[in-house]
Structures are given as C-alpha cells and as structure tokens.
Amino acid sequence: MRALDIYNKLEKYFKPEQCTDVVKNGIQYHNAEEIEKVYTATFASESVISEILMRGQKNVLLFTHHPLPQRKPPDYGPSEISRRLIMEMKENKVSLFSYHIPLDRNGVYSPGNNLAKAMGIIPYDEFYFQNNVFMGVLCNSHFATVYEAKERLEQAIDHKAKLYCYGDSYLNDGRIAIMAGGASNLDIYEYLADKGVNTFITGVTNPKKAEWIAEIHEKAKENGINLIGGTHCSTEKFACIAMLDFFRGMGLESEFIDEEPDFCDL
Numbered sequence: 001m002r003a004l005d006i007y008n009k010l011e012k013y014f015k016p017e018q019c020t021d022v023v024k025n026g027i028q029y030h031n032a033e034e035i036e037k038v039y040t041a042t043f044a045s046e047s048v049i050s051e052i053l054m055r056g057q058k059n060v061l062l063f064t065h066h067p068l069p070q071r072k073p074p075d076y077g078p079s080e081i082s083r084r085l086i087m088e089m090k091e092n093k094v095s096l097f098s099y100h101i102p103l104d105r106n107g108v109y110s111p112g113n114n115l116a117k118a119m120g121i122i123p124y125d126e127f128y129f130q131n132n133v134f135m136g137v138l139c140n141s142h143f144a145t146v147y148e149a150k151e152r153l154e155q156a157i158d159h160k161a162k163l164y165c166y167g168d169s170y171l172n173d174g175r176i177a178i179m180a181g182g183a184s185n186l187d188i189y190e191y192l193a194d195k196g197v198n199t200f201i202t203g204v205t206n207p208k209k210a211e212w213i214a215e216i217h218e219k220a221k222e223n224g225i226n227l228i229g230g231t232h233c234s235t236e237k238f239a240c241i242a243m244l245d246f247f248r249g250m251g252l253e254s255e256f257i258d259e260e261p262d263f264c265d266l
Contacts, residue, residue: 001252003035003095006061009250014102020131021101028067029086032093035061038247038254040240042233044096045069048257049085058093063243065111065236067098070262076209103239104181105133109246111180112137114238115201115230118156119149121176127195128179128188136179136188138197145169146199146226149176153201157234162205162266164217167198167224176201180235184212189223198225203236204265205229231261 007027016025028044036059041048043066052060069079089096106113106126112135116123121141128136143149149171150163175197179188182204192200200220205227207214220227240256247254 001035001250003030003033003061006035006038006247006250006252007097010097010099013246014099014105016099016102019101019105019133023067023098023100025099025102026097028096028098029089031090031095032059032061034059035095035252037061038063038252039257040064040243040247040254041257041259042066042237042240043068043070043259044081044098045259046082046085047259049081049089049094051257052094053085053088053092056092060092060094062094062096063240063247064096064098065103065240066100067096070233070259073262073264101131101133103243104131104135106135106137109239109242110135111236111239112178114242115156115178115180115235118238119152127177127191128183128185130185136177136183138195139176139178141171141174141176143171143174143176146171146228149199149201150228153228153230156238157230159231159234159261159263160266162229164205164220164227164229166217166221167226169226172196172198175199178202180239181232184216186215186219189216189219189225192225193223199228200225201228201230201235203230203232203234206264206266209264229266231263231265233259233261
C-alpha cells in the first residue's frame with residue numbers, strides 16, 4: 001500500500017490538528033514509498049527498532065505512541081534515536097510514524113479505554129482534559145477492593161504494579177479512574193473525590209522520580225485517593241495493540257512489539 005495513503009488515513013481519523021502537543025506528530029522518518037507491513041510499539045525504542053532491522057524486512061512502517069525512546073535513569077534527560085539506527089532505518093526502508101496526543105484522545109484506540117478493556121472494566125464517563133482532548137476515563141468494575149483492582153491490573157500488564165493506599169481499601173461501588181501513562185494535573189484528585197471515585201490507576205507513581213509525582217501523592221492523600229501504578233509503557237501499550245486492527249482494516253499485515261518497561265516508574 002502507498003505510504004502516503006496510510007498517512008492520509010491516519011490523519012483523517014485522528015485529526016491531529018485538533019490537538020496541541022509538545023512533540024512532533026505524524027511522520028517522523030519517511031523511508032519507504034510502499035508499505036508491506038506495519039509494526040506498532042509504545043516507544044520508538046532501540047530494542048524495538050533493532051528487532052525490526054534484525055528481521056531484515058523492508059518497506060516497513062513503525063507506528064508508535066511516542067516518537068522517541070523511553071527516558072533512562074539516572075537523570076531521565078531527553079532521549080533520542082541514535083544516528084546509527086536512523087541511518088539503518090533509511091537503508092532498510094523502515095519508516096516511523098507517531099501519534100502522541102491524537103492517540104491519547106479517548107476513543108476506540110486510546111490508552112485509557114484499551115487499558116480498561118484489558119482489565120475487563122467498563123468506562124462510563126471521561127475526565128482529564130488537556131491539550132484540547134479528554135484522556136482519562138471513569139470506569140465501573142466488579143471489584144470490591146483496591147487489592148482486587150491491583151491484581152487485575154497486574155494480570156493485564158503481566159508484571160507487578162505498585163499500590164499506594166491513601167483511601168478506603170473498599171472501592172466505592174466498584175468505581176475506578178484510569179489515566180494511562182502519567183497524570184501531572186493536581187486538580188483531578190478533588191474532582192475524583194467529588195465523583196465518588198477513591199482509586200486511580202496510572203503509569204508513573206514513584207514519588208522519587210520527579211517533583212510533580214511527589215506533588216500528586218500529597219493531593220491523593222488529601223483527598224483519600226488510592227494510587228495504583230503500572231509503569232508508563234505498560235499502561236499505554238494496549239492502545240498500540242488496538243492499532244493493529246486499524247492497519248489490518250486497510251489490508252496490512254501488522255504486529256505489536258513489546259519492550260521492557262521502566263520499573264522505576266513504580
């Protein structure tokens with residue numbers, strides 16, 4: 001399929017012009033005129049790109065939620081794709097396309113809705129308005145306690161999660177809030193308390209990782225909101241898994257490539 005036709009279909013569906021963002025959305029590296037296979041991944045990480053190159057396939061599109069690799073310890077400074085990998089992608093006709101906020105917007109392929117789906121819980125409302133879109137979801141579940149919610153999250157992401165108990169261990173009528181990836185808005189905790197939600201699932205919860213994360217813990221404590229962290233990468237990956245259906249709907253072979261999450265997020 002022509003690469004430009006794929007880009008146009010993505011743009012028509014996700015409408016990136018309606019969002020604001022801090023990163024470049026859309027085509028990052030256009031290296032192939034025709035696309036025979038699409039890979040999806042959460043980040044444009046070295047491990048993901050290296051895996052594609054190792055397979056020796058050409059005329060490939062890599063679709064990611066983030067256009068760059070995960071930031072790395074100890075300083076978590078800005079990340080970048082190495083010059084070597086950029087050159088190898090060009091030589092092997094591997095293109096990179098990324099949607100950040102356009103994919104975050106609540107919808108069929110969004111991280112929040114698809115994490116809820118993976119956990120078997122049902123969104124009934126949305127919240128967390130940022131960059132001109134809603135990204136968070138309020139969900140109904142059959143769980144009685146926060147421990148059941150944590151266990152179900154761990155089953156979905158296939159690794160440990162981290163629970164910070166700042167509220168009642170019993171869920172309020174099974175209600176749970178989800179904002180995949182990270183959530184720096186301090187106003188949401190009072191909002192969730194007013195909505196009768198006492199448990200919030202997100203990606204990054206380690207208060208030692210950044211000042212803004214320590215601040216959300218204070219707000220969660222003030223409002224009696226339990227925090228459950230599942231890492232940035234793992235809570236967002238279900239959006240990229242869901243995107244396989246988008247590309248398969250165009251008749252393209254598609255495959256998701258997972259990567260190691262940063263457990264320091266917890």
